Amino acid sequence: MLLDWITVALLIGIGLLLIIVELIFVPGTTVVGILGFILTAIGIWIGYAALGTTIGHIILATTVLIGALTFVYSFRSDSWSHFALKDQNRSHVNEDTPHLLEVGEVGKTISALRPQGTALFADRHHEVQTRGEFVAPNTNVRIIRLQQNKITVEAIS
Structure with a gap:
């Protein structure tokens, strides 16, 4: 019985940890998040199978509550701002x-x-750019088109 509790707690804990790692360090749906979700689901399933329906409901409710609280807390505490890119690229092309x-x-x-x-x-x-052909270094080229900031050239044979 104790081993069932330890197994359920570890699976759910590791699963939730992997989901948090997915949200913070590995953005997007990747193997880490899917594995965390699967481990959490297996932990809940083992809770139902080994500990009974009532305990399974309690484990499910607790897991959902902990996950929701963690998610809400992470947005309320502004912890995501540490991982956000705040710098702006202010460079520009001199079109004038x-x-x-x-x-x-x-x-x-x-x-x-x-x-x-x-x-x-x-x-x-x-x-500069060509129309698609390769031109080796130290080759004489001629401008064939000027279009805003694009200079198109061709090799002189």
Whole structure:
């Protein structure tokens, strides 16, 4: 009888712990949360099977109450704010300063373009892209299209 109580308590305790770990450390529905739910359900089922219906009802009610209280407390105590990302990305693209480049201008690739990479035009590095083809480093390229912040180039043969 004591072994049944210990088994039920351990299964439910470990199950609830795994569900809490799922909520805090491993967000989303993953194996940890599913395993925690299964262990909790098995613990409740063993409580019904080994200890009787009345005790099983008490175990079920206690488990649901503990789970609900933990869930409510975690939101009320603002413990989730420790895990939330609060920084904001305030960077922006300078759209008011257009490229000082023109279609037809010739430059040299610094990195491989697969299809994007870096090229040097008028002693300035620019992020460029091709129409899908690979261009090796140190290859001469020509600008074929300028569209807002995209510079499309092609290799010069």
